[in-house]
Amino acid sequence: MLRTTYLWMSLAALNIFPPLTASATCVDDPRRRCLSFESEKFITNATRTRLEYVPRGTTLQLSDNDASCNRPSQLVEANLCRIALQIDTSHRSGITFELWLPDDWPAGRLVSTGNGGVDGCVKYEDLAYTTGLGFAAMGTNNGHNGTTGVSFYHNPDVLEDFAHRALHTGTVTAKTLTEAFYQKPPARSYYIGCSLGGRMGIKGAELYPNDYDGIVAGCPAVDFNHLQGQRAMFYPITGPVGSPNYISHQLWTGLIHDEVLKQCDGLDGVVDGIIEVPDRCHFQPEALLCASDQHDGQCLNEQQVEQVRKIYAPYTYPDGSLIFPRMNPGNEIQAVQKLLAGAPFGYSQDWFRYVVLNDPTWDAIHYDSSLARRADDLNPFNIRTYPQTLPAFKTRGGKIVSYHGGQDNQITSFNTARFWDHMASADQQLHDYFRFFRVSGMFHCNSGPGAWAFGQGGGAPAKGIAFEPQTNVLAAIVAWVERGEAPETLTGTKFVNDTAALGIDFQRRHCLYPKAQTYVGGDHKEPSSWKCL
Ligand SMILES: *[C@@H]1O[C@H](CO)[C@@H](O)[C@H](O)[C@H]1NC(C)=O
Ligand SMILES: *[C@@H]1O[C@H](CO)[C@@H](O)[C@H](O)[C@H]1NC(C)=O
Ligand SMILES: *[C@@H]1O[C@H](CO)[C@@H](O)[C@H](O)[C@H]1NC(C)=O
Numbered sequence: 240m241l242r243t244t245y246l247w248m249s250l251a252a253l254n255i256f257p258p259l260t261a262s263a264t265c266v267d268d269p270r271r272r273c274l275s276f277e278s279e280k281f282i283t284n285a286t287r288t289r290l291e292y293v294p295r296g297t298t299l300q301l302s303d304n305d306a307s308c309n310r311p312s313q314l315v316e317a318n319l320c321r322i323a324l325q326i327d328t329s330h331r332s333g334i335t336f337e338l339w340l341p342d343d344w345p346a347g348r349l350v351s352t353g354n355g356g357v358d359g360c361v362k363y364e365d366l367a368y369t370t371g372l373g374f375a376a377m378g379t380n381n382g383h384n385g386t387t388g389v390s391f392y393h394n395p396d397v398l399e400d401f402a403h404r405a406l407h408t409g410t411v412t413a414k415t416l417t418e419a420f421y422q423k424p425p426a427r428s429y430y431i432g433c434s435l436g437g438r439m440g441i442k443g444a445e446l447y448p449n450d451y452d453g454i455v456a457g458c459p460a461v462d463f464n465h466l467q468g469q470r471a472m473f474y475p476i477t478g479p480v481g482s483p484n485y486i487s488h489q490l491w492t493g494l495i496h497d498e499v500l501k502q503c504d505g506l507d508g509v510v511d512g513i514i515e516v517p518d519r520c521h522f523q524p525e526a527l528l529c530a531s532d533q534h535d536g537q538c539l540n541e542q543q544v545e546q547v548r549k550i551y552a553p554y555t556y557p558d559g560s561l562i563f564p565r566m567n568p569g570n571e572i573q574a575v576q577k578l579l580a581g582a583p584f585g586y587s588q589d590w591f592r593y594v595v596l597n598d599p600t601w602d603a604i605h606y607d608s609s610l611a612r613r614a615d616d617l618n619p620f621n622i623r624t625y626p627q628t629l630p631a632f633k634t635r636g637g638k639i640v641s642y643h644g645g646q647d648n649q650i651t652s653f654n655t656a657r658f659w660d661h662m663a664s665a666d667q668q669l670h671d672y673f674r675f676f677r678v679s680g681m682f683h684c685n686s687g688p689g690a691w692a693f694g695q696g697g698g699a700p701a702k703g704i705a706f707e708p709q710t711n712v713l714a715a716i717v718a719w720v721e722r723g724e725a726p727e728t729l730t731g732t733k734f735v736n737d738t739a740a741l742g743i744d745f746q747r748r749h750c751l752y753p754k755a756q757t758y759v760g761g762d763h764k765e766p767s768s769w770k771c772l
């Protein structure tokens with residue numbers, strides 16, 4: 240600050256700029272500080288691609304962003320300095336790096352944001368969300384542009400960026416530049432991400448324990464190689480659209496989903512479209528088997544029942560050992576869009592084509608479990624991300640909060656429970672630094688019939704709820720790191736019609752795993768009608 244003021248005074252003394260009124264000077268200072276910041280000088284092998292001062296309320300046009308990222312513009316929620324660099328990570332790879340530095344930075348918090356799928360897309364919505372809360376915020380393209388994995392093909396350096404290096408490079412760079420810009424280092428460093436981004440957070444704790452004080456790792460894609468195998472499994476089971484015994488979208492959404500709810504919704508004592516405790520739901524598809532004289536199309540034949548049974552079963556190798564836990568029942572309406580669409584699942588197909596098999600023509604219909612083993616044996620750059628202990632992260636006082644929706648349609652929540660159990664089996668005190676909340680009635684990372692909005696980012700509504708540890712997961716990790724207040728529950732909010740402006744429909748206090756949400760009577764929309772037992 241002193242340096243900028245001095246610079247400004249000396250430039251003014253040289254009469255380079257026209258005279259300004261006192262108030263104009265105030266408004267102008269942050270802009271000037273921003274536009275004179277030569278970020279690239281602090282970083283090896285970096286090229287500046289953007290430096291702009293962005294006032295709150297600006298809609299940034301992201302016209303050079305890869306179209307497949309589907310982020311053409313972003314509303315900015317704070318006055319900030321936007322810095323973009325291109326940073327080499329090797330002679331044939333690099334990251335697109337964005338750092339947004341708000342004018343007001345009272346708490347000195349830095350947050351790094353994650354990516355999704357197999358993508359290379361900066362989550363601009365998370366940069367906007369967190370800078371709106373006063374964080375300095377960083378995001379990268381994870382080493383490549385766009386939503387496919389084609390860039391991995393014959394370029395292990397791009398793959399290494401994706402596995403761990405892009406985020407770490409971005410985080411270290413962000414720390415350096417944040418300190419240079421504000422003339423003081425970040426007081427705390429956080430991470431927020433979901434799905435692949437959840438895996439990135441856990442990988443950070445595993446490989447770079449000093450990067451973050453607090454990590455929000457939503458619906459994490461941990462045990463990544465097996466996850467890609469499991470998600471490739473569905474297409475050979477369903478076959479392409481129109482295959483013999485193909486189960487149509489209509490049957491999934493109209494018949495099977497309704498039957499899942501019929502069997503499982505009420506198990507928690509309240510028929511509300513939400514399966515509170517998915518562990519208790521063991522869907523029996525034979526209930527839908529056609530009677531011998533039934534010809535109305537609202538039933539399944541034996542082969543279809545067998546398909547559904549396979550789809551909901553734990554995924555195992557031929558010897559019976561587990562590859563990946565079973566899917567979440569109740570996700571059908573969303574799952575038919577991708578995993579059960581009678582088409583290859585893009586992320587898995589890309590992973591096998593461009594990483595595991597090096598064969599861009601490989602047809603995902605030929606997937607079988609031997610390829611899950613092959614992927615996990617290959618395990619490039621240890622992307623697996625399935626640690627049993629995180630000793631260095633724990634020792635330095637790092638904290639992790641994870642959450643996972645109980646009706647997830649892309650990564651089963653049973654895997655996050657398995658992961659937490661896996662770590663708990665090596666550390667009786669795991670809750671001291673790693674807490675997992677099961678969010679009932681949430682699909683993948685957001686949306687669903689449950690109380691699913693809790694400040695997780697990714698465009699989820701957060702304005703209608705307080706930035707408090709009870710109701711906002713980012714506030715929860717901050718409170719845990721900065722004040723030692725460990726979260727006991729995570730209150731989710733269901734907005735009317737999922738629209739914050741329409742007000743709150745209901746809230747629910749999601750339980751700290753392994754506690755289970757339990758109805759104790761009264762209006763089911765009241766949080767007090769439920770207890771974590
Ligand atoms: C990715 O896109 C950015 C623009 O958003 C561009 O500057 C960069 O060169 C691209 N990177 C690659 C590897 O194509
Ligand atoms: C940075 O650039 C120098 C000089 O071109 C090169 O020797 C070095 O390998 C580069 N480092 C990285 C990480 O790309
Ligand atoms: C709820 O949202 C749907 C879909 O966005 C919309 O068609 C409908 O009008 C909304 N209803 C209300 C009450 O706002």
Ligand SMILES: [Ca+2]
Nearest residue numbers: 504509511513
């Ligand atoms: Ca229910």
